[in-house]
Amino acid sequence: MSAQRRKKKTSQPHPQDELLRTDRLPHIWCPGCGIGTAFSCVITAIKKSEIPLDDIAMVSGIGCTGRMAGYIKLDSFHTTHGRAIPFATGLKLAHPEGSVIVTSGDGDLLAIGGNHFIHAARRNIDLTVICVNNFNYGMTGGQQAPSTPFGAKTTTSPIGSPEQPFNFCALAAACGAVYVARWTALHIRRLTVSITEAMKKPGFSFVEILSPCPTSFGRRNRIRNPLELVQFYHERSVIRNNIDPQEAALDFNNNLVVGKFVDTERPTFLDSYRLINRRELGDWPALEPKVPIPDKQVSG
Amino acid sequence: MSGQAVLTGIHFINGDEACCEGALAAGCRFFAGYPITPATEIAEGMSRRLPEVGGIYIQMEDELAAMAAVLGGSWGGAKAMTSTSGPGFSLMMENIGLGACTETPCVVCNVQRAGPSTGLPTLVGQADMMQARWGSHGDYEIIAISPSSPQEMFDFTIKAFNLAEQYRVPVMIMADEVVGHMTERVLIPPAKGIKIVNRKKPSISPKKYMPYKPDSDYVTPMANFGDGYHMHVTGLTHDERGYPVMDSATQEQMISRLVKKIRNNAEKIIDYDAYHIENADVVVVAYGISARSAKRAVMDARENGIKAGFIKLNTVWPFPEKLFNELAGNVKAMIMAEINMGQMVLELERCAAGQCLVRLVSHAGGAIIKPRSILEAIQATLKESS
Amino acid sequence: MKYWRDPLDLGAIQVSKGRVIIIEGRCKGCEFCVTYCPRNVIQMSKAFNIKGYHFPEVVDESMCVNCHFCESLCPEFAIFSVAIPEKN
Incomplete structure (x- = not known):
């Protein structure tokens, strides 16, 4: 290819450049890592949501996925390990007009940050939480995570992990998330739709992305080639929308169930906070049914 | 919004409640906390008062989350605070470091109890003083102030918010159990009479905005979430653009500014009260509840014909180095009274630089220091120095 | 494009055309x-870029229907397609 032709090709900016800190590219993610694709889907979803860009913030913790916040040209906060959700909680509550996206890895969100995750879901804080699950701690070289499949090798489980992983989607749903979906990094259209829906949903929305980490996870588990790894996830994925996420545990020998599992409504923390403090709901246990409350709680 | 933020008038309230009223008067509209004795009354007060003035109270799942939420609240544009005691203060340290690194204005009130670990949850201590300064890893500077009465809990909480907003730094209120639970007369002035400082906002266009480019006072104007500046804020070492840069030159540039921001403005930040130090032979130094015992002891010593003076530290960090370095040349001895096994006395020794005797009156916590112990220490120290 | 039977409106459908950048x-x-x-519009080039990686190159631009799949999938924001306006 001639130099002249190359020059011509790079003259036009990439359509995602308007939301990228292009002066920071190339990003740190390895060749074949799925985080870049997930990031691209997040940017597309942000544009599709039509929420004014000044009103969107991205908050992340530590780890490979945590670096997303550093590349997006929006108000963006790269916080401490595991604390993206509580930081985002403060950000959202102090600026309720804003739309806050949390991007985080499996270890950051559900190991060190697990307690914050379950409580933010319980309170139904209006956040969009995007978890890129690559089944290990990629940035530190591939250690065992709460998502590492039973028996999979990591640097801290060199023979195989003796632990059972979480089913993140089931956990989110059990804690009260109003929107729960899971896709692989190859389901780009469905993933983008899910992120857009999650952003527009008032309340705690959770989108899990199964993403290849060829450098750390794939290499130790005999799928070193990025393409093979992304295909492995995609080929084993089975779309089953609206099923109970309890039934969607990841089974690498058979099916990786993906889909939109939960899409429901529940008053957010701020809705309830305002109503209660305006004394519009009366006293417990005979609360006014202005906020939908499960039958069990009312009947005592 | 039905309630008044500034409850002008004379009140009979405890120190923790005075802290709440001070925060509201200073403009605090976001509180994230976790209950812990003896700071619980601050959370309780805020949960009742904040909704009345259109603010947000949220009880988080732990102090790690509380501190993170306070930083988030501050970037969301609110004046934000939390309150805690020893064990919770330890958990907050991680995000206090993030607050120092990202220059996030916020206030942390530590109503100190005796430690370590669970220690004496209901009894007084002053042993978190070094933790306030050095508790988070890495190099940074912090501001800490120490109230010694419910009135000062009110006044100093306003002062803490003003310092936090002016210097973009987490400010610690190092109170203690006795001050927190002591009920006294508190005068709340009219709102007009309260000096309020707000964070410097950027005046240039978002395209030209460099979130960490300082003005001449080493402080950078701060854009909040939603202001349209699209800034990046990170706990990684960052340059003036706010971008992470992993090299020693950027580290040098960032840390030296974080440190200079406080050290070079120290004379403006430092606040203390002095009694009879002009012709004193011995000066007692104290802060928080111990300052009240010390003042009594100094008055008693004066009645006994001893030329004793007294300095009450209102700001404990940054430590008034210049003051004590000069004073040490004019007196025979300085005595630090504090409820720990010797923390701020180390600073006093450093500043005295061998010019005079430096002694400590202390105990390990659980009770205040009796004025008699301090008086005896004054007499013993004078004997030792002559 | 091959079909198992020709759609009735085959003549009326305009398949969009794209250019890969x-x-x-x-x-x-x-x-x-x-x-x-x-x-199959693109293939890997034998050349290296400044970072030492092989990069894609266009084999047959006429095949591109501007579906943007490459653009959405690329983790590096390194490829995208733009519509070529219809001539008539």
């Missing part, structure tokens, strides 16, 4: 775009 310097050579391009 590659920002070679950003590519890290993962080959996602080449593997998943539904129309």
Whole structure:
């Protein structure tokens, strides 16, 4: 290819450049890592949501996925390990007009940050939480995570992990998330739709992305080639929308169930906070049914 | 919004409640906390008062989350605070470091109890003083102030918010159990009479905005979430653009500014009260509840014909180095009274630089220091120095 | 494009045409775009970019239907497609 032709090709900016800190590219993610694709889907979803860009913030913790916040040209906060959700909680509550996206890895969100995750879901804080699950701690070289499949090798489980992983989607749903979906990094259209829906949903929305980490996870588990790894996830994925996420545990020998599992409504923390403090709901246990409350709680 | 933020008038309230009223008067509209004795009354007060003035109270799942939420609240544009005691203060340290690194204005009130670990949850201590300064890893500077009465809990909480907003730094209120639970007369002035400082906002266009480019006072104007500046804020070492840069030159540039921001403005930040130090032979130094015992002891010593003076530290960090370095040349001895096994006395020794005797009156916590112990220490120290 | 039978409105349908643009310097050579391009518009080049990776190159631009799949999939923001306006 001639130099002249190359020059011509790079003259036009990439359509995602308007939301990228292009002066920071190339990003740190390895060749074949799925985080870049997930990031691209997040940017597309942000544009599709039509929420004014000044009103969107991205908050992340530590780890490979945590670096997303550093590349997006929006108000963006790269916080401490595991604390993206509580930081985002403060950000959202102090600026309720804003739309806050949390991007985080499996270890950051559900190991060190697990307690914050379950409580933010319980309170139904209006956040969009995007978890890129690559089944290990990629940035530190591939250690065992709460998502590492039973028996999979990591640097801290060199023979195989003796632990059972979480089913993140089931956990989110059990804690009260109003929107729960899971896709692989190859389901780009469905993933983008899910992120857009999650952003527009008032309340705690959770989108899990199964993403290849060829450098750390794939290499130790005999799928070193990025393409093979992304295909492995995609080929084993089975779309089953609206099923109970309890039934969607990841089974690498058979099916990786993906889909939109939960899409429901529940008053957010701020809705309830305002109503209660305006004394519009009366006293417990005979609360006014202005906020939908499960039958069990009312009947005592 | 039905309630008044500034409850002008004379009140009979405890120190923790005075802290709440001070925060509201200073403009605090976001509180994230976790209950812990003896700071619980601050959370309780805020949960009742904040909704009345259109603010947000949220009880988080732990102090790690509380501190993170306070930083988030501050970037969301609110004046934000939390309150805690020893064990919770330890958990907050991680995000206090993030607050120092990202220059996030916020206030942390530590109503100190005796430690370590669970220690004496209901009894007084002053042993978190070094933790306030050095508790988070890495190099940074912090501001800490120490109230010694419910009135000062009110006044100093306003002062803490003003310092936090002016210097973009987490400010610690190092109170203690006795001050927190002591009920006294508190005068709340009219709102007009309260000096309020707000964070410097950027005046240039978002395209030209460099979130960490300082003005001449080493402080950078701060854009909040939603202001349209699209800034990046990170706990990684960052340059003036706010971008992470992993090299020693950027580290040098960032840390030296974080440190200079406080050290070079120290004379403006430092606040203390002095009694009879002009012709004193011995000066007692104290802060928080111990300052009240010390003042009594100094008055008693004066009645006994001893030329004793007294300095009450209102700001404990940054430590008034210049003051004590000069004073040490004019007196025979300085005595630090504090409820720990010797923390701020180390600073006093450093500043005295061998010019005079430096002694400590202390105990390990659980009770205040009796004025008699301090008086005896004054007499013993004078004997030792002559 | 081959069909098992010709759609009745085949003559009326305008298949959109696209042009693939590659920002070679950003590519890290993962080959996602080449593997998943539904129309086999691109292949990996034998040349290296400034970072030392092979990058994709266009084999047959006339095949591109501007579906943007490569653009959405690329983790490096290194490839995208733009519509070529219809001539008539």
